[in-house]
Amino acid sequence: MSTITTEGLSATTLLRFATAGSVDDGKSTLVGRLLHDSKSVLTDQLEAVERASAGRGQDGPDLALLTDGLRAEREQGITIDVAYRYFATPRRRFILADTPGHVQYTRNMVTGASTAELTVVLVDARNGVVEQTRRHAAIAALLRVPHVVLAVNKMDLVGYEEAVFAAIAEEFTAYATELGVPEVTAIPISALAGDNVVEPSANMDWYGGPTVLEHLETVPVSHDLAHCHARLPVQYVIRPQTAEHPDYRGYAGQIAAGTFRVGDPVTVLPSGRTTTISGIDLLGRPVDVAWTTQSVTVLLADDIDVSRGDLIVPTKDAPATTQDVEATVCHVADEPLTVGHRVLLKHGTRTVKAIVKDIPSRLTLDDLSLHPHPGQLVANDIGRVKIRTAEPLPLDSYADSRRTGSFILIDPSDGTTLTAGMVGESFAAPEPVTDEADDDGWDF
Incomplete structure (x- = not known):
């Protein structure tokens, strides 16, 4: 029998990270610049981008096309699907998930960040922190992504002003800290011009921190398996x-x-x-x-x-088994999630019937206050839920295990994914509620 030891398992040269941000903040351009300037783009890929860019009347290659692979994405100039890219430098290997910025595709951001050890949140220097920025910060906090990079993009369009960067960095860091994000690193960049992406910027000599790539190569990542x-x-x-x-x-x-x-x-x-x-x-x-x-x-x-x-x-x-699940969720479907909603709960490889017994609160992104007992969650809402399952489930806390402490809720009629849930996670303690019995055969 072969013998394999766990020696060296904690060391890693791999970083999984995701990008997030509002529409047109430049995520795909940043990723394209990162791949291009780190010499991670094959010649034929670059030639294809140059041809596509020329066909759209652009003078130079549109590096965003390196990740926006769907035809609808290229036609609309936005990212729709999660684009995964694999690249490496002499110091580290990377798996990158470039996620959509449009509020309609927030569900894809949840997917892309669910396995990430670092999230890069982009902000347009002209617009500052907007609602989608706050939503992505909240999702990163919920998913317990240990490292968050605030990339203040398009600094070239605000004259590379230090004061603009400092104000945005201060606002975002304060917001993320209140959410419980353990670490925020703010970097001023211009993805289009290449400032502080791979090479230090000569236009921002007031900034003495790392470039985006330098930070990605050196951020500590623990895999204590x-x-x-x-x-x-x-x-x-x-x-x-x-x-x-x-x-x-x-x-x-x-x-x-x-x-x-x-x-x-x-x-x-x-x-x-x-x-x-x-x-x-x-x-x-x-x-x-x-x-x-x-x-x-x-x-x-x-x-x-x-x-x-x-x-x-x-x-x-062994974890305890339970039929009563309390969790924080991000609702990703167009159909609202309501009290009394009959759903399927998928945990690991097990799927069971369940009922939403209560929605104690919904998070208000502007000031992080909790709206008590909203009655429902609509698309992209973050809130607390109480769920009763038909069969006992062995659940870990999400704080202990991102894999066995998470679940999804599914519409039993058509298989649509409704909600992504994190067991035990909470921004604040929910108010006590009294469950009411159901009489339709789904009362567990």
């Missing part, structure tokens, strides 16, 4: 029933958090049955240990009932 709460959502039960392996029964899935080892005592939730790990298969070969993001097949010592949607966890570190 060895000490997370170990979690394996079961995606598939494997029973090949071959002559070579007549009794093989494995439970396959991607490890959501932590580390599993052969011999570990484990509990299968929500049933609560206990056993030990007798084997772990990784890429067709047995290993002694496996960790976060690896897709594995786990073999158990005892023949117990395990199916898709179950969660395998260390016995000594």
Whole structure:
């Protein structure tokens, strides 16, 4: 059996980051400039952008086209879908999610930032902090993105004035701090001209901080995989029933958090049955240990009932199961989420029926006050919800695990994603409410 240790797991050369900001703040141009000036664009890609730009009557290449790949995006000049790009410098590898700025596509910003360790929030120096800026800051705080970069863009259009940058940086930092964002780094840039993106700007000698790329290359990122709460959502039960392996029964899935080892005592939730790990298969070969993001097949010592949607966890570190879920959510659908709404709740690989029992509060972005008992959440609202599920779920706090502490609500009639939720997250303690019974067969 192969032996793999966890030595060196905490070190990383990979940074996942997302861009966010209001419409026309220059996100795609920044990303294009970042890729171009860091020599991460292939020659044929650059030639294609130059041809497309010339066809639109532009003198030089429109670097925003390096990420705006959909035809509708190019025609409208906006980003609609999340554009993922992979690039590297000698110091670090990057996975970038360029997210839309239009309020209609805020749901895509939630998707792009959900796995990010850093978010770059762009602000047009002429407009300052606007509502969408505040919304993106709130989402970054909710998703517990540990590092936020405020990129004050289009400084060339305000004469590279230090006072303009300082005022915007002060306002945004105060707002983000009140939200609970642990770290904000403000950088004045011009994505179009290249100031402070990859190379320091000669036009802003009053600024002594890092460029955007320098900060991305040096920001500390921790992947402490060895000490997370170990979690394996079961995606598939494997029973090949071959002559070579007549009794093989494995439970396959991607490890959501932590580390599993052969011999570990484990509990299968929500049933609560206990056993030990007798084997772990990784890429067709047995290993002694496996960790976060690896897709594995786990073999158990005892023949117990395990199916898709179950969660395998260390016995000594098993989360409690519950049918009562309290969370902060970002509503992403056009259809409002209302008290009494019948939904499907998807947590990991498990999907169960649920009812929205109460909406204790909705966040007001302007002053971060809470509007009590709004009765519903509309598209892009952030609020607190109380949900009752038909079956018990093993839930972690989102503060402990971004994977097993999150969920989505789905419309049972057509499969539309309604809401993204973070278990236990809150801007303020919600007021106590009294649940009222339902009499339509969905009362759990």
